[in-house]
Amino acid sequence: LFRHLSKTKMPKMATAMAIAAFLTHLLPAAAVCLPFEAHCCHINPKIDPNYQQFKADPSSRVPGWEVVDLDLPPSERWRHLVTPMASQIRTMITHFKALLGGLSKDIFKLLEDSSKMKVISERVLKEMGEYGLEIRSIANATGILVEDLFAYNIAYELEGGCTSIVAQDDHGRLIHGRNLDFGLFLGEDWKRFQWTLTEDLRPLLRNVRFVRQNRTVFKSTVFLGYVGTLTAVKQGGFSVTVNTRYDNSDWAALRAFLEGKGSGNFLSLLLRDVMVGNHSFSEALATMRSAKLLGPAYVILGGTGRGEGAVLERGATAVVNETLLSDVAKQGFNSVVQTNWDYNKDPWYDNRRSPAEHCLQERYNRNITFEGMFSVLAAHPNRNRLTTHTALMSAETGDCEAYIQFCNDTLCAPWMEQLTV
Numbered sequence: 001l002f003r004h005l006s007k008t009k010m011p012k013m014a015t016a017m018a019i020a021a022f023l024t025h026l027l028p029a030a031a032v033c034l035p036f037e038a039h040c041c042h043i044n045p046k047i048d049p050n051y052q053q054f055k056a057d058p059s060s061r062v063p064g065w066e067v068v069d070l071d072l073p074p075s076e077r078w079r080h081l082v083t084p085m086a087s088q089i090r091t092m093i094t095h096f097k098a099l100l101g102g103l104s105k106d107i108f109k110l111l112e113d114s115s116k117m118k119v120i121s122e123r124v125l126k127e128m129g130e131y132g133l134e135i136r137s138i139a140n141a142t143g144i145l146v147e148d149l150f151a152y153n154i155a156y157e158l159e160g161g162c163t164s165i166v167a168q169d170d171h172g173r174l175i176h177g178r179n180l181d182f183g184l185f186l187g188e189d190w191k192r193f194q195w196t197l198t199e200d201l202r203p204l205l206r207n208v209r210f211v212r213q214n215r216t217v218f219k220s221t222v223f224l225g226y227v228g229t230l231t232a233v234k235q236g237g238f239s240v241t242v243n244t245r246y247d248n249s250d251w252a253a254l255r256a257f258l259e260g261k262g263s264g265n266f267l268s269l270l271l272r273d274v275m276v277g278n279h280s281f282s283e284a285l286a287t288m289r290s291a292k293l294l295g296p297a298y299v300i301l302g303g304t305g306r307g308e309g310a311v312l313e314r315g316a317t318a319v320v321n322e323t324l325l326s327d328v329a330k331q332g333f334n335s336v337v338q339t340n341w342d343y344n345k346d347p348w349y350d351n352r353r354s355p356a357e358h359c360l361q362e363r364y365n366r367n368i369t370f371e372g373m374f375s376v377l378a379a380h381p382n383r384n385r386l387t388t389h390t391a392l393m394s395a396e397t398g399d400c401e402a403y404i405q406f407c408n409d410t411l412c413a414p415w416m417e418q419l420t421v
Contacts, residue, residue, distance in 0.1 A: 036351075039358065041359035041379070042355050043359055047411070048383070049378045051371040054374070054403045055401070061404070062205045062207050062221055062389055062404055063206055064208060066209070067208070068208050069211050070210055070211065070212045071212055074130045074137060078137060083141045083142065086143060089144060089224060091200060092197065093225075095200055096151070096152060120258050120259075121147040131228075138227070152225055153226055153228060156267075157295050160243065161180075161181025162243040163181075164177070164243050164337075164338045165335055165356065165377070166300060166301070166309030167334055167336075168306060170366045170367070174304065174394065175302075175392065175394055176233070176300070176392075176394070176395070177376070178241040180231065182386060183197035183200075195386055198387075205389055207220075208220050208221075212276075217275065218234040219233050219400045221400070227268075228266065228272060229269075229272045230242045231393075233398060234278075234279070234395065235398025238281040238395050239301070240300065240301050242268065243300065245296040246296065251295055253316035265292060267297050274288070281301060288312055292317055294316060296314060296316065298338050299311075300312075300338050307326030309325030310336075311336050334365050335364075335368070337357050352381050356379075359379060360376055383405055385407045385412050
């Protein structure tokens with residue numbers, strides 16, 4: 001097998017995963033989890049980040065809390081945050097554009113045609129309203145081309161990883177956690193076994209309070225230069241995270257929209273509207289069920305009351321499937337887990353869902369806390385070389401904590417260092 005794999009044209013990471021999966025199926029079940037073993041909780045205090053240590057260490061926390069004042073004109077909301085980070089934002093965008101061809105050749109062609117991209121960005125930014133003005137102001141503040149910042153702001157419509165979890169304890173208290181993974185196939189550093197874009201993004205992380213009339217409307221963990229919402233919580237209302245979903249559409253709705261032939265919402269911008277305009281879990285759920293999007297996605301929502309958790313498997317125009325915490329709880333499970341695959345369709349080479357479910361059900365089914373949620377998300381394979389940060393949220397209290405994550409040990413996926421030689 002090893003000789004055969006070494007002679008194929010498979011990328012090193014795919015070869016590593018194939019070998020790991022083969023070994024896992026060969027060896028008998030044991031008390032210690034084998035790499036990539038799905039039906040096992042991989043929490044390991046010897047190598048996993050420690051929640052209490054991370055909480056006590058300022059260098060482990062996502063910087064913040066910064067303020068984006070929604071009462072200010074759009075041209076002034078982000079300037080104080082992005083100006084000092086102009087060089088880092090520019091580097092990240094340069095890498096993203098250079099590597100985008102590995103995701104979609106059609107969209108890559110659009111983004112590479114500078115004259116066409118200027119026309120597209122001008123049209124779409126006008127349609128975005130205040131969000132378009134925010135992007136223009138960031139371009140002015142950083143000296144980055146408007147069309148390049150536009151490309152950055154549609155990045156999550158194309159690629160991402162992520163694990164999202166909504167869990168409740170026996171009293172119905174809810175916690176929403178997520179790992180945000182980004183950068184797969186977008187530049188490999190095989191000497192350090194890291195992903196280029198993942199490393200570019202970590203320094204851009206900030207915790208932000210969006211305020212109006214000096215009152216916090218919602219909290220969010222953001223990447224500077226990106227005006228949309230991927231992770232957010234509204235005290236007394238709800239929390240939301242977004243995971244990338246892949247289907248067979250090849251981003252047709254997004255391509256049509258960019259070419260002026262279609263309509264729909266950029267998900268991250270829609271979620272900013274939802275965080276401002278919606279006030280409850282049920283209201284946000286109804287909005288996200290009915291909205292027209294520009295591509296597939298998973299929308300994960302948490303609320304403030306027992307059973308208020310949901311995973312929506314979205315296509316561009318409709319909900320494909322949904323999983324409600326209230327339904328799962330009737331079966332004795334107090335959590336829902338979403339990665340980047342439809343329910344019960346996780347592929348053999350990327351089953352992050354099952355290990356997380358085992359940890360939650362075996363250790364935290366009745367007593368989930370921020371520390372417990374962190375331990376699940378910090379364990380392999382949910383923490384991997386693509387993970388930029390872990391966020392923990394409670395819509396009931398409005399608490400939100402975010403921690404910068406790395407995965408440098410030998411068992412990290414993607415992919416295991418000792419097998420990528």
